[in-house]
Amino acid sequence: MKHIMKxxxxxxxxxxxAMSASAEVSIDGQIDYEATGFxxxxxxxxxxxxxxxxxxxxxxxxxxxxDGTQSLTFKPFYRVDEMDDERTHGDVRELMxxxxxxxxxLKVGIGKVYWGVTESNHLVDIVNQTDGVENIDxxxxxxxxxxxxxxxxxxxxxxxxxxxxxxERTFAGTDARLSIGSEFSDAIxxxxxxxxxxxxxxxxxxxxxxxxxxxxxFHGNSREPVLGGDAISGKPLPYYPxxxxxxxxxxxxxxxxxxxxxxxxREGTPEADINxxxxxxxxxxxxxxxxxxxxxxxxxxxxxxxxxxxxxxxIDLGWVVEHMYDSRQEKASFxxxxxxxxxxxxxxxxxxxxxxxxxxxxxxxEYEDYSLSLEGTTRLMDGLSLEVxxxxxxxxxxAPLYGFRDEDFIKLTLSYYL
Amino acid sequence: xxxxxxxxxxxxxxxxxxxQTPEEKGLAIAIEGDKRGEGFGDSQVKLKMVLIDSKGRxxxxxxxxxxxxxxxEKGDKSLMIFDTPKDQKGVAMLTFTHKTKSDDQWLYLPAxxxxxxISSRNKSGPFVGxxxxxxxxxxxxxxxxxxxxxxxxxVDGMDCFVVESDPVDKYSxxxxxxxxxxxxxYRALKIDFYDRKNSLLxxxxxxxxxQYLGKYWYPNLSEMTNHQTGKATRLAYExxxxxxxxxxxxxTKNSLKRAK
Numbered sequence: 279m280k281h282i283m284k285x286x287x288x289x290x291x292x293x294x295x296a297m298s299a300s301a302e303v304s305i306d307g308q309i310d311y312e313a314t315g316f317x318x319x320x321x322x323x324x325x326x327x328x329x330x331x332x333x334x335x336x337x338x339x340x341x342x343x344x345d346g347t348q349s350l351t352f353k354p355f356y357r358v359d360e361m362d363d364e365r366t367h368g369d370v371r372e373l374m375x376x377x378x379x380x381x382x383x384l385k386v387g388i389g390k391v392y393w394g395v396t397e398s399n400h401l402v403d404i405v406n407q408t409d410g411v412e413n414i415d416x417x418x419x420x421x422x423x424x425x426x427x428x429x430x431x432x433x434x435x436x437x438x439x440x441x442x443x444x445x446e447r448t449f450a451g452t453d454a455r456l457s458i459g460s461e462f463s464d465a466i467x468x469x470x471x472x473x474x475x476x477x478x479x480x481x482x483x484x485x486x487x488x489x490x491x492x493x494x495x496f497h498g499n500s501r502e503p504v505l506g507g508d509a510i511s512g513k514p515l516p517y518y519p520x521x522x523x524x525x526x527x528x529x530x531x532x533x534x535x536x537x538x539x540x541x542x543x544r545e546g547t548p549e550a551d552i553n554x555x556x557x558x559x560x561x562x563x564x565x566x567x568x569x570x571x572x573x574x575x576x577x578x579x580x581x582x583x584x585x586x587x588x589x590x591x592x593i594d595l596g597w598v599v600e601h602m603y604d605s606r607q608e609k610a611s612f613x614x615x616x617x618x619x620x621x622x623x624x625x626x627x628x629x630x631x632x633x634x635x636x637x638x639x640x641x642x643x644e645y646e647d648y649s650l651s652l653e654g655t656t657r658l659m660d661g662l663s664l665e666v667x668x669x670x671x672x673x674x675x676x677a678p679l680y681g682f683r684d685e686d687f688i689k690l691t692l693s694y695y696l
Numbered sequence: 697x698x699x700x701x702x703x704x705x706x707x708x709x710x711x712x713x714x715x716q717t718p719e720e721k722g723l724a725i726a727i728e729g730d731k732r733g734e735g736f737g738d739s740q741v742k743l744k745m746v747l748i749d750s751k752g753r754x755x756x757x758x759x760x761x762x763x764x765x766x767x768x769e770k771g772d773k774s775l776m777i778f779d780t781p782k783d784q785k786g787v788a789m790l791t792f793t794h795k796t797k798s799d800d801q802w803l804y805l806p807a808x809x810x811x812x813x814i815s816s817r818n819k820s821g822p823f824v825g826x827x828x829x830x831x832x833x834x835x836x837x838x839x840x841x842x843x844x845x846x847x848x849x850x851v852d853g854m855d856c857f858v859v860e861s862d863p864v865d866k867y868s869x870x871x872x873x874x875x876x877x878x879x880x881x882y883r884a885l886k887i888d889f890y891d892r893k894n895s896l897l898x899x900x901x902x903x904x905x906x907q908y909l910g911k912y913w914y915p916n917l918s919e920m921t922n923h924q925t926g927k928a929t930r931l932a933y934e935x936x937x938x939x940x941x942x943x944x945x946x947x948t949k950n951s952l953k954r955a956k
Contacts, residue, residue: 306785340956349954376954383950392809417808430950487797490813531815533867586821587869594821628822630747630755632784660755660781695782 289373303341307696310334314455318684322459324452331360336371347378353421357412362454365411370421383428388421391437393481393494395529395538396578398600398620398640402525402540404496405479407445414456414669420445434484441477444499444518456685463508465516466559466566467499468546475499475520488531496523504548504611506559517559519571521546534584538600541577548572550609576604576614582624596624598638617644631657647674665691722843722859729882730838736912738764738942743933747826750926757781757824763835764942771795772835773947777955778824788955789814790947793835798865801830804952811949820869827898827920827929829869832889840864846874851885854878870897881905883913891924898922909938 312332319328334357342349353372359365374387393403405422412418423443429436446465450457469475477498484491503516521544528539547558551569554560558569580600588595599622602615610616622638633656641648650670657663668688673679716724745757758779766772771793778787786806793799798816805812819831841861849858856876863870871894876886883905891897902915918931945951 306782342956346956349956378954390809428950430945430948435949485800485813487800488813488816529813531813531817534815534817536815584815584817586818592822594818628825630749630825632781632825657781657783661783663783693783695785 303339305337305339307335307337309694309696310336310691311694312689312691314687314689316455316684317686317688320455320459321681321684322452322457324459325361325455325457327361327455330362330455332365333358338372349376350374351376359411359454362411362451362457364448364451365454367411367448369409371419372421381429383430385424385426385428388423389426390419390421391426391439393492393525393527394540395490395527396540396580396600397538397582397598397622398580398618398638399540399578399602399615401542401576401578402492402494402527404494404501404523404525405439405441407447407501409448411448411450411454413667420448434482437481439477439479441479441498442474444473444475444477446473446518447501447503447516449516455687456682458514458681461513463511463513463515463561465503465518466561468517468519469499473499481525483527490527490529492525492527494523494525494527496525497521500547502611504558506557506561507555509560509562515559515561517548517566517568519546519548534586536582536584538581539577539579541575541579543573543575545573546571547574547611549606572606574605574610576602578602578615580620584624592628594624594626594628596626598622598624615640616642618642633657642674642677645674645677647677647679648672649679661695663693663695665693667691718845719843721845722861723838725845725857725859725877725882726838726841726843726861729877729884730836732882733912734765736765736909737939738762739936739938740940740942741933741936743931745824745826746930746932748928748930755781757784762942762946764944764947766793769795771799771837773944774835775947775952775955786956788952790949790952791834792947793837795837795839799834802949802952804955809953811952817867819865819867827922827927828931831863831865831868831870832900832920841873848879849876851876851878854880854885856885881913883915896923906936908936912938 314330316328320326334355336353336355339352340349351372351374354368355371356368357365370388372389374385374389377384391405394400400416406419407422408416409418409420422441422445425440427438449462452459452461467473475498477496479494479496481492481494498520499518500521503518506515506517508515523542523544525542530537548569549572550556550558554567554569560567578600580598582596582598584594584596586594598620600620602618604610604614604616607616619641620638621641622636625635627633635654637652639648639650649672652666652668654666655663670686671679671682673683740760740762742760745759747755760777760779761774763772763774774791776789778784788804790802791799801814803812803814820829823830823833841863844860846858846860849856856878859875859877860872861875862872869891870889871892872890874888875884877884883902885902887900888896889898899921901919904916905913906916907913914933914936916933919928921928
């Protein structure tokens with residue numbers, strides 16, 4: 279994985295130095311400084327810090343030619359983290375050649391795509407791997423090698439993907455906060471081709487007035503690892519099964535309401551098995567044992583209601599309510615939302631600094647626990663923005679997130695745009 | 697096409713001075729104004745938006761707008777791309793204007809690679825923190841208002857029709873607008889906006905008009921002043937270009953994602 283990153287980086291630099299001689303190249307950059315404070319000591323002895331500094335850099339180099347019908351984008355990313363060696367990492371977020379022809383578009387390289395409509399949970403979004411060390415919200419993604427064909431017609435849009443390489447999910451290291459406090463065993467794959475398995479995906483999307491819909495399919499290495507046990511090393515084991523997923527996205531806007539639905543049906547994930555000591559996967563000296571393949575479905579459904587200009591001010595106030603369900607219930611994977619509700623409120627100041635605030639609670643009504651989050655952004659001046667993020671975890675003793683009970687934090691990020 | 701013919705007839709009646717109700721005369725003026733803007737094909741322009749708060753402090757945004765005229769019964773399409781503030785670079789908005797139903801509007805957020813449909817309910821809300829509402833910057837189709845001719849008045853030495861227009865859409869932030877339209881070229885020199893309580897909220901002044909293609913008049917400067925807050929927003933246009941050969945497929949959801 280590091281290998282492909284380095285190759286991508288070198289390729290990006292090489293292509294652009296060759297091009298810069300002839301075409302106009304635009305370069306943008308962003309430097310983020312992040313300070314995080316944790317309110318409690320960690321449960322894990324290895325992570326003994328309650329304050330963390332972190333610095334990241336992202337650039338975007340872009341050039342186009344042939345009257346704008348062809349372009350190349352290169353987006354390298356690098357982070358240096360004080361506490362977490364795993365979080366000190368780099369990635370080629372994008373290195374993409376894009377061609378626009380009369381009847382189709384073609385993209386070849388490394389890139390990112392986003393699928394989905396809901397706020398709390400991103401079930402359908404499957405093309406890119408989660409860069410888990412960046413943020414626990416799962417919204418940061420690793421660059422995905424891909425060939426993408428885009429067809430845009432009067433009846434809708436069809437995107438077809440060939441994904442020739444799989445990226446492993448990143449996890450916080452043992453020294454870090456928001457970590458499970460243990461190293462991971464080397465990942466294993468169901469596919470004989472391992473990370474080189476060629477995955478395929480497609481998504482059709484269209485709209486009728488204020489009703490938008492999309493259906494998607496995916497077959498290949500799961501982006502979400504099943505966490506099993508490695509009896510040899512005693513460490514948790516990420517296992518990437520071959521899965522097939524069918525996804526649906528719906529959104530209907532009517533007056534102040536945005537009604538949203540995301541649903542997936544997934545086949546091929548091994549189930550936790552009593553013979554494997556409750557693991558879905560167990561690696562022993564005798565080989566890898568797997569629980570039985572299971573099919574399941576998961577949904578997120580809800581609405582956002584927006585009041586424009588409340589109290590005769592410029593402020594927009596939104597109310598977000600979403601329900602999350604996973605048919606596996608207590609057998610669901612770590613981090614899944616089996617029976618949860620998001621209640622949130624979104625504020626948009628509509629000021630010249632584009633200030634926004636999102637405050638929410640995710641309540642698990644079976645475990646009767648909750649977590650709180652706050653995300654706010656504002657612009658201090660042109661080229662300098664401030665972001666605040668805070669999370670409070672109040673998990674039940676039996677809940678999967680119980681290990682995060684002392685990980686409440688507040689994080690300030692200053693972003694400087696070059 | 698039918699509408700255009702009707703427009704010509706109504707304008708002709710206005711000129712020949714048949715007995716007209718104020719509503720008929722107001723509509724005739726609106727149709728004539730619309731007709732004079734027809735046939736531009738496509739356009740692109742750079743503009744600087746300057747937000748001025750009540751203490752006179754300024755902050756600015758740079759953007760580019762590409763527009764394509766709708767043919768027949770279709771409304772115009774437009775694509776707006778932000779260049780600054782730097783954290784907003786690459787944010788783009790695609791609008792399909794419709795004559796009678798609500799406009800379709802999508803926003804592209806490049807950091808998330810996400811295209812979001814904007815609710816038409818938002819139309820009365822401020823556009824990117826400015827004194828312009830979403831409904832002020834969208835293409836002004838005749839069908840979106842009902843009209844009433846009020847009087848004649850001289851503005852900046854020019855003879856003007858004063859025409860009231862009431863939005864048809866119940867989610868508009870206005871009860872009415874009062875436009876001052878010069879009789880010579882049918883340019884809106886000034887528009888007063890009245891809020892839902894019918895008190896004067898804002899005034900738009902269009903200045904430094906320039907004629908393009910020997911036919912079309914566009915202001916180089918538009919200033920929106922909010923009388924209730926003392927804030928203002930100035931739009932300075934530079935370098936209008938017409939008939940540059942923009943194509944339909946430059947105004948699609950895919951094109952939104954590659955707008956640069």
